[in-house]
Amino acid sequence: MPESPSFTESTQPPSSHASRAVTIVNEHGLHARPIMQLVDLSNRFQSRITVRKGEQIVDGKSPMEIMLLEAVRGTELVLIAEGPDASEAVNALAKLVASGFNEEGV
Amino acid sequence: MEISKGISVSPGIAIAEALVLDAEDYRIPTRYVPAEEVPHEIELLDRAISASLVELKEKRDRLAKNYGNDTAAIFDFHAGVLQDPKLKKDLEELLVEKLCSAAYAVSRTFLALQRRFNNMRDPVFAQRVRDIQDIEKRLLRHLLGEEREDLEHLTKSVILVAHDLPPSLCAGLDKTKVVGVATDVGGLTSHTAIVLRSLGIPAVIGLSDFTRNVSGGELVVVDGRRSLAIANPDLDSIRRYESEIQRLGVFTVELEELKSLPAETLDGQAIQLLGNIEFPHEAQGCLDQGAEGIGLFRTEYLFIGSPTPPDENEQYEAYKTAIKIMGDRTVTIRTMDLGADKYLKTSDWEPERNPFLGLRSIRYCLRNLDMFKVQLRAILRSSVHGNIRIMFPLIINLMELRQAKMALYDAMEDLEEMGVEFKRDIPVGIMVETPAAVILCKEFVREADFISIGTNDLIQYTLAVDRSNEKVAPLFTASHPAVIRLIKQVISTAAKADIDCGLCGEIAGEPLYTLLLLGLGLQQFSMPAVDIPEVKQIIRSTRMPHARKVAREALRFETDRQVHNYLRDETRKLLPPEAV
Missing domain, CATH: 3.50.30.10 (Phosphohistidine domain)
Structure with missing residues (x-):
């Protein structure tokens, strides 16, 4: 699992921090509706959530910033969470992305 | 003047x-404020955001009611942006550190955002700049209190x-x-x-x-x-x-009374007047105006109105809604006519040099078979609720028709395997909207159950005029002798083959062309619901021999001006002068 180099050293307990690489699979990429699904889900967690694309790192609770990532289908993103529910957050978010945001044509 | x-x-x-x-040009009265005004500006900004959110919620609900949740979801994103923590932080920084007024901060922030969208590589993402402008305008209106807006x-x-x-x-x-x-x-x-x-x-x-x-x-x-x-x-x-x-106004009242009367010439020739629709709920408007069926259901609007293409079920529901409204009247569903100027917002979309000559319509569908079959399955499933016909757009050769039919049979097989009910004997027809299709019409009528003339595209491809280009739009006219001769050819070919021939381009609903089309032998006119009464009025005030004479005369002219003036004069004799 490729991880952001800046986070590789801090995975020991008390684990307040998790990350996972995901690929955008839905046909239309990360556009308005999936973004809102992602942000709504992020907001359910206390952890600080960030999304990394290449060198760009943006707030996972900011729809505008995520839209600006221009994540078309096939884009690789890294989901990063820091906080008490970090691993739950990353799991849930990765699952949502992998499901193609429950869209047709995946 | x-x-x-x-x-x-x-x-x-x-x-x-x-x-x-x-x-985009909002005048912003004050750009900077004294430091002690900053808390006030922050409060103004917060209030503008809250007011915008309330407004968006109302809009969203109204749109959801009329067009479904998919279209309305666009406004969820607008609301999401207004509540965006990063945006809020950027704005407050400008207020607190640069002492910008709330309106100026909004304007600066959104201008920067617009630049970033304009620089995007993916055209579909870049188009979102319109949403950004929409959000900015809404905020500015609340901040500046532009009442006239x-x-x-x-x-x-x-x-x-x-x-x-x-x-x-x-x-x-x-x-x-x-x-x-x-x-x-x-x-x-x-x-x-x-x-x-x-x-x-x-x-x-x-x-x-x-x-x-x-x-x-x-x-x-x-x-x-x-x-x-x-x-x-x-x-x-x-x-x-x-x-x-x-x-x-008086004329409209008279037309109202026509709704329940048959579309029949004085000498008893019955004509079918059908409606064109884009959204399922419009079927009701067609019924209200006395339409005998739907001659054209433009399904692509289900696709382009929404940020994601509708799935099979959503499509099925849309078709079913229209079919149920129409009862046992025929509903002609045209498969999606995407491309050219109507794009799906997909990530693999690339701009084309000549989109109207490019990967559009049936070509797009045959290239994206999975998506096409989803639509065909949805249409087939809806067939059990009434009488439908399936129509393929922009067919230029027999191979396309055969391939499209093959996709339809595949979809039937899929449904059979799943044990889903559908009708088997659905008429399958094509749109005739290129000179190629007109010339090959004799071949097409052997393999199609019906045809429908799409004059908007037929005119464009015959005259090589893009009517959305205001520089050449005046050249776009159905009165061009070449166009009316092509239409004549199609109608008589279909008549000889004894298959249904309709016309669903704009001229079907233009009173100016009613006599001509009638005289050429057209028996199915499909048009926007609002146009039905007026066309019916003309049909009910003429006899077939007269209409045929008008068509013969019109075909003899050499220029579109002559044709147009002649048809105008003939139509005026039947309608009050202000109606033409």
Whole structure:
């Protein structure tokens, strides 16, 4: 699992921090509706959530910033969470992305 | 007095004071504020955001009711951006550190965002700049209190004059107050044009620089019958238009009474008048106007109105809704006519040099078979609810028709395997909308159960004129002798083969062409619901031998001007003069 180099050293307990690489699979990429699904889900967690694309790192609770990532289908993103529910957050978010945001044509 | 010629998207005439919407150009009175004003500016910003959110919620709910949740979801994103923590932080930084006024902070922040969207590589993402502008305008309106922009609480009738109208604005128009619309840009097939037409607001678009001729409060005429907009009309024109509106009102009342009468010539030739629809709920409007069926259900609007393509179930529900409204009347479902100027917002979309000659319509479907089959399955499933026909657009050769049919059989097999019910004997037809299809019509009628002439594309491809290009739009006319001869050829080929032949282009609903088409032997006219009564009026006031004579005469002319003038004169004899 490729991880952001800046986070590789801090995975020991008390684990307040998790990350996972995901690929955008839905046909239309990360556009308005999936973004809102992602942000709504992020907001359910206390952890600080960030999304990394290449060198760009943006707030996972900011729809505008995520839209600006221009994540078309096939884009690789890294989901990063820091906080008490970090691993739950990353799991849930990765699952949502992998499901193609429950869209047709995946 | 300034007269501008544009493209009429919705017929009718209106005179009223102009309400001019500035494009991006908001005047921001104060750019910087003294430090002690900062908390106040922050409060103003918060209030503007809350007010915008309330407004968006209302808009969303209204849109969801009319067009479904998918279209409405666009506004969820708008609301999401307004609550965006990063955006809020950026704005407050400008307020606190740079002592910007709230309005100036909004303007600066959004300008920077617009630049970033404009620099995007993916065209679909880049198009989101329109949403960004929409959000900015909403915020600025709340901050600056531009009352004249408050379209939802108008106290008197106005004509909306704008460079362009965003889709969100159009859906919320109050047609009792906004009596007409005139815009500088816009295409006939834009979502905006379609919404205006279904609202029945007289509208002329593509007027180039009309906004420059008009200031708010000045008198404006929108003449959807002649595709004109007039700024500051002189007294004479005002009188003429006022009496025309009055006479049209009387005429409209007479047309109302026609709704329940049959579309039949004086000598008893029955003609089928059908409706064209874009959204399922419009079927009701067709019934109300006396349509005997749907001759054209343009399904691509289910796709382009939404940020993601609808799945099989959503499509099935849409088709079912229209079919159920129509009862046992025929509903002709045209498979998606995407491409050219109607794009799906997919990530693999690439701009084409000549989109109208490019990967559009049936070509697009045959290239994206999975998506096509989803639609075909949805259509097939809906077939059990009534009488449908399936129509493939832009067919230029037999291979395409055979491949499309093959996809249909595949979809049937899929459903069979799943044990899902559908009708097997659905008529399958094609649109004839290129010179190639006209010339090969004899071959097509052997393999198609019916055909329908799409004159909008047929004219464009015959005359090589893009009518959304205002520089050549005047060349676009169905009166061109080449066009009417092609139409004649198709109608007689279909008659010889004894298959149904309809016409679902705009001229089906234009009274000017009714006699001609009737005389050429057309028996199915498919048009927007609003046009049905007027066409019926003409059919009911003529006899077939007369219509045939008009067609013969019209075919003898050498120029479109002659054809047009002749048809106008003949039609005027049947209708009150202001109707033509």
